[in-house]
Amino acid sequence: MAFTVVVGLGKSGIGAARLMHNQGQSVAVIEQEDGPEHRLCANQLQKQGIQVELGCPLEISSFVPWRNSLSAVVVGPGIPWDHPTLTALRRGGIQVRGEIDLAWSALNTIPWVGITGTNGKTTVTHLLSHILQRAGIKAPMGGNMGVSAAEIALEITTERKSKPDWLIMELSSYQIESAPTLAPQIGIWTNLTPDHLERHRTLEAYGSIKRGLLERSGLAIFNGDDPYLRSYRKFPGSGLWISSEEPHSELDPVDFWIDAEGTVHMRDIGAMFTADVLAMPGVHNRQNLLLATAAAIKIGLNPAEIALGLKSFPGLPHRLEQLGLLATASVFNDSKATNYDAASVGLKAISGPVVVLAGGQIKRGDAGCWLAQLKSKACSVILYGAGAGELEVLIRYSGYIGDLHRCSDLNEAVPISVQATINHNAASLLLSPACASLDQYKDFEARGNHFRRLIQPYLLAS
Structure with missing residues (x-):
């Protein structure tokens, strides 16, 4: 019996396993984690007749139970296509496919x-x-x-x-x-x-x-x-x-x-x-x-x-999402701006002067356009999260002359940004991180939702 093994219990992996099982294929799922949420998910798939093995990292040894019947491995987008284990599987004649394929x-x-x-x-x-x-x-x-x-x-x-x-x-x-x-x-x-x-x-x-x-x-x-x-x-x-x-x-x-x-x-x-x-x-x-x-x-x-x-298009959350007014400033949630270029685009789109909240997990890239926008439009920049120190050095050496603050997280940063907005009579208050969220949040949506909750008490009633 030919077996296909799906790697990971993420959204893509679950969808792939259920699709192939419905097509009559023999399929199993391996997942390196073994937490309560993984056990719950595994139990649901097992009730549908899909084998799930938890605590199995992406290593050749994890495929041993199917060594005589393994014909294909399916991976979600989170797994590098050139992962050493996938390369070894290909050399062994095993087909490797993406969920989208x-x-x-x-x-x-x-x-x-x-x-x-x-x-x-x-x-x-x-x-x-x-x-x-x-x-x-x-x-x-x-x-x-x-x-x-x-x-x-x-x-x-x-x-x-x-x-x-x-x-x-x-x-x-x-x-x-x-x-x-x-x-x-x-x-x-x-x-x-x-x-x-x-x-x-x-x-x-x-x-x-x-x-x-x-x-x-x-x-x-x-x-x-x-x-x-x-x-x-x-x-x-x-x-x-x-x-x-x-x-x-x-x-x-x-x-x-x-x-x-x-x-x-x-x-x-x-x-x-x-x-x-x-x-x-x-x-x-x-x-x-x-x-x-x-x-x-x-x-x-x-x-x-x-x-x-x-x-009739209503717009999207976390993408220059206008949350309301704080004093004279429009407040925007642009949590989806997870790199310098996206953050630069958001800054260009709104009225200045702007109070900017930025930080998180630094990504590689050219920060030049973003720094130029900060110098042109930002009256105050509040940094937070794992990348705050690196961003602070980057901004200071760019020649930025506005206020610059460094905080541990959004809980600390939001009140500072509110006061800065009032002090500078800013036109906009913008969460535009220019970084990934994974240092403190599971994704950019969780980061944006947290900002929305924190800023809500300061907004004028509509």
Whole structure:
């Protein structure tokens, strides 16, 4: 009997195990942890007939129970594709697959939109799904956020969910790397800035993974405002380009853009609607609007339908989420800004002077743009968490002359930021960490929710 072993009891691993079990495959799950929550999860899977072994790290010895029947190993995106154990398994003739690869095999008769990029991909995914469903097209979303792709496949193949018209999938570099045959009907690339270099090592390696998805896509849509992506202007195939600015000439290969008066244009149609139908601040959100609009047009919607979808979009938590007013300042939760580039984009989008809360687990990357924005717009910066000391040195040596405070955590930092907002008569108070959250939180959502709870007593009643 051929066995497939799934590594990890995360969302992706559980979805993959349940999908393969439902397909009649022999499957087991190994998990290195053995806590109460893992035992509960293991018990639920075992009741469904899926074998689970806890306390099993990703080592060759953990696969010994299946040494005579192991045919494949499935991993979630959290496990490096070049992990030494996975390399050893491949050398031994064992197929190694990603969870997203399983889902693609099960769902490739349905057209996919695959959305990738360092920043903005979650917003574009939600925005496009909302626009399509508002127009009556069944277009659920999943992948790198929300429901795992394998779980969506299970719901559709067991007819617990009707077959959709399109699947709108957010795809991380980790997922793309583990699914070399994944070929969406439409691929969207939002941008590329240094991130995840602790895993991919170089920007070139990171970019080549994302480029592979676009090369396999039936139609590729690019953000022409991104300096890195502009180098792909001679991209093979029928790519579309968007820009938040008007084309400089007829030779400029921009297909969708926004003119100086704020009107959205398509080269083949002309003026369509005004960009202010989307109530989200910042140039980056205009780019997100254009990327979603380009895909929606190609799927078959008309400009009026797209405008209605954009107008009714409620926005996303933790992404420049406006929480209310503190004195004269608008308070924003941008906990999703987990790297310097994302934090820089958020700072650009809001009014200054700004009181900034930043800190957490430092990521590799170029902090130049972020530091320039701090010097330009921040009147006070409050640092917290594991990276506070390193950020303090970085900011001081950049020539920043505003107030700079260092704290242990948000519990200490929020009252200081409130007082700074009042003292400086700031226009905005912004949680924009520029760091990962894992030093003190399980994810950026938990960090943003904690900030929301801490700041709520200081906000003016609406």
